[in-house]
Amino acid sequence: MYGLCALAGVLVVITLADVIYQLAHNGSEAISRFGLSFLTNTAWKPGFNIEGAGALIYGTIVTSLIAIVLATPLGIAIGLYLSMMAPTRVRAVVGPLVELLAAVPSIVYGFWGLVVLVPFVDSLEPGLHSALGFLPIFGPASPVGISVFTAGLVLTVMILPIISALTRDLFLTVPSELKDGAAALGATRWEIIRGIVLPTTVSGCAAAVVLGLGRALGEAIAVSFVIGDASNRSVNLFQPGTSIAARIANQFVGATNALQTSAMFYAGLLLVIIGMLTSIAARAIAGRFDVTQRVI
Amino acid sequence: MSATSQTGFFDTMPFDPTASLTPTGNLRRRSAVSRAVQIAATAAALFAVAVLVIVCYGVASRGASALSFSFVIDNPSGLASGGIFNALAGTVEIVAFGALIALPLGILTGLYLTEFAGPRSNTAGVLKLALDMMAGLPTIVVGLFVYGLIVIPQHRQSGFAGAVALSIVMLPIMARTSQEVLLLVPNSLREAADALGVSRWRTVLSVILPAATAGIVTGAILATARAAGETAPLLICDSLYANDSTSFNLFHGVPSMSMFIYQSYDLPLQEAVTRAWGAAFVLMMLILIANIGARLLLARSRAKMAT
Numbered sequence: 172m173y174g175l176c177a178l179a180g181v182l183v184v185i186t187l188a189d190v191i192y193q194l195a196h197n198g199s200e201a202i203s204r205f206g207l208s209f210l211t212n213t214a215w216k217p218g219f220n221i222e223g224a225g226a227l228i229y230g231t232i233v234t235s236l237i238a239i240v241l242a243t244p245l246g247i248a249i250g251l252y253l254s255m256m257a258p259t260r261v262r263a264v265v266g267p268l269v270e271l272l273a274a275v276p277s278i279v280y281g282f283w284g285l286v287v288l289v290p291f292v293d294s295l296e297p298g299l300h301s302a303l304g305f306l307p308i309f310g311p312a313s314p315v316g317i318s319v320f321t322a323g324l325v326l327t328v329m330i331l332p333i334i335s336a337l338t339r340d341l342f343l344t345v346p347s348e349l350k351d352g353a354a355a356l357g358a359t360r361w362e363i364i365r366g367i368v369l370p371t372t373v374s375g376c377a378a379a380v381v382l383g384l385g386r387a388l389g390e391a392i393a394v395s396f397v398i399g400d401a402s403n404r405s406v407n408l409f410q411p412g413t414s415i416a417a418r419i420a421n422q423f424v425g426a427t428n429a430l431q432t433s434a435m436f437y438a439g440l441l442l443v444i445i446g447m448l449t450s451i452a453a454r455a456i457a458g459r460f461d462v463t464q465r466v467i
Numbered sequence: 468m469s470a471t472s473q474t475g476f477f478d479t480m481p482f483d484p485t486a487s488l489t490p491t492g493n494l495r496r497r498s499a500v501s502r503a504v505q506i507a508a509t510a511a512a513l514f515a516v517a518v519l520v521i522v523c524y525g526v527a528s529r530g531a532s533a534l535s536f537s538f539v540i541d542n543p544s545g546l547a548s549g550g551i552f553n554a555l556a557g558t559v560e561i562v563a564f565g566a567l568i569a570l571p572l573g574i575l576t577g578l579y580l581t582e583f584a585g586p587r588s589n590t591a592g593v594l595k596l597a598l599d600m601m602a603g604l605p606t607i608v609v610g611l612f613v614y615g616l617i618v619i620p621q622h623r624q625s626g627f628a629g630a631v632a633l634s635i636v637m638l639p640i641m642a643r644t645s646q647e648v649l650l651l652v653p654n655s656l657r658e659a660a661d662a663l664g665v666s667r668w669r670t671v672l673s674v675i676l677p678a679a680t681a682g683i684v685t686g687a688i689l690a691t692a693r694a695a696g697e698t699a700p701l702l703i704c705d706s707l708y709a710n711d712s713t714s715f716n717l718f719h720g721v722p723s724m725s726m727f728i729y730q731s732y733d734l735p736l737q738e739a740v741t742r743a744w745g746a747a748f749v750l751m752m753l754i755l756i757a758n759i760g761a762r763l764l765l766a767r768s769r770a771k772m773a774t
Contacts, residue, residue, distance in 0.1 A: 172667065176578045176582070176583050177583070179571075179572045180575075180579045180580075180590070182572060183572075183576055183594060183597050183601060183638065184593065184594065184597045187600055189612070193615035194612065196615065197611075197614075197615045197619070244511075245511045248507060248511035249511045249512045249515055252505075252508035252509055256505055256508055256509065257512070265516060267762055269512070272519050272522075274692065274693070275522060275696075275751060275755075276697070276698065276750060276754060277606075277697075278696070278698040278729060278747070278750075279522070279696075279728075279747050279751050281698075282728060282732060282743065282744075283522050283525050283526060286525070286529070287525045328522075331515055331518075332515070359497050359501035360504070361497075361505075385603045386603075388605070389604070389606070389608065390605070391607035391699045392607075416605055416699075419607050420702060423702070424702065424707075435611070436615070439608045442607075442608055443604065446600075446603050446605060447600050449603065450599050453599075454596070
């Protein structure tokens with residue numbers, strides 16, 4: 172029994188190592204041909220055997236940042252509501268409903284994003300542009316609403332349940348003596364949150380956000396539906412772009428030559444390295460909190 | 468000096484015993500801030516629930532016209548008519564085979580972490596980190612990995628490759644839930660078994676696993692529900708088959724729900740898009756029902772354990 176269990180554990184570690192090996196092995200052609208300039212070159216012209224991941228990396232980071240910026244305050248607010256404000260019965264219903272957002276398959280989000288969210292963003296973008304157009308990120312809108320910004324919105328919805336569930340659990344671990352003590356000194360609900368709850372859990376909250384970021388970085392299908400697959404490194408969020416995962420989802424099956432496939436393995440390797448770094452970072456930040464992507 | 472100021476206070480204001488209970492000045496501002504924050508937090512929670520409702524409604528309203536009983540039990544005929552039975556059966560086949568790999572491995576890993584490795588041991592630390600990283604692997608990368616591992620050597624996509632990819636998606640979920648559930652099993656059970664001189668593996672098989680069954684089943688349902696909705700690994704490992712294929716040979720392309728949706732939306736036929744919405748609705752409902760059921764099961768077993 173011990174041997175069997177240990178074997179299963181070893182298999183997990185070996186699989187993980189093999190993931191890196193397979194990506195590096197199948198991407199070796201692209202790695203040796205493009206080297207590190209792959210990271211900065213934005214041209215992606217498979218017909219000319221030129222592939223660069225500059226636009227992909229840029230799109231991955233920008234879409235994830237949009238999602239983090241929008242989902243962090245929302246998610247923490249939901250976590251606070253569920254842990255400190257909602258009546259018990261409301262909590263028992265709303266909590267699981269928010270978590271169900273994480274259960275919706277990514278293909279459904281992609282499909283829904285394309286048909287429902289894209290027209291919505293299309294109607295939103297001109298207004299944002301005229302109001303905030305002095306900032307370069309809110310430049311002229313794309314004609315149909317397919318844009319980096321739309322992808323960021325879809326990702327926001329996808330990581331919102333992760334951040335809110337993790338932070339809710341963190342807030343529940345704050346000892347009630349501390350909260351009651353503050354309340355007895357006359358602190359209002361907000362002052363308890365501001366003075367006690369957030370400072371004691373700040374590292375855990377940061378780790379929760381980093382875990383959400385990890386999820387956003389790697390999402391392929393939902394993003395590929397709404398981002399437009401354009402090798403574009405534009406500051407304007409309302410232009411189509413692409414991300415590493417979305418590019419692989421869009422072009423892997425129809426790849427025209429071996430070098431293109433190899434370049435996508437290389438890009439996948441970059442994505443894994445970024446993802447593993449976020450896992451490690453989340454762990455390091457979390458400190459004494461046990462923040463892991465939870466399922467129940 | 469203090470006497471004079473007190474006199475002044477009572478001179479200007481008539482005595483009102485409830486005065487100190489009505490917030491004024493600074494306290495009023497503080498309460499207003501607190502109330503504003505509470506309203507904002509409530510609004511955020513409502514927003515999340517509203518998004519869930521909007522997504523469900525959006526899918527249901529567009530898929531409703533495709534839905535019928537025969538849509539679920541018939542095979543498709545051609546590109547835009549018939550049912551989705553082949554995709555449904557294919558998903559069940561691929562997910563079941565993946566579960567066959569992932570669930571035992573996940574339970575064993577969970578057992579190793581809770582029963583055999585000490586809580587502070589280095590191997591357990593490494594394994595936990597590896598599981599975290601595996602759970603954090605983008606699913607499209609899992610697809611690439613299995614493509615290199617199985618599809619390239621075999622020179623063809625297959626349901627088998629898809630099943631292996633899904634097993635990698637399921638494994639960390641299963642390991643994580645088993646670990647959490649096994650930690651809930653009271654230590655007194657282990658100590659009682661030890662006191663009777665029962666060996667570790669017998670304790671695990673006849674005491675600990677039975678006590679944790681409900682939780683492990685919950686984990687299994689959640690893991691399979693998650694895998695059933697995955698698209699990215701199947702896109703890379705198991706997407707080349709005819710739309711109306713009814714071949715369920717695991718070593719060739721096997722149809723699946725998520726690939727059906729992915730491919731139907733690309734077709735330039737309104738009928739095909741409606742069918743994609745119908746399939747998305749069926750898939751989403753199955754997954755949501757599995758999730759809700761698993762949570763209820765877990766809540767019941769937790770209540771039972773607490774008493």
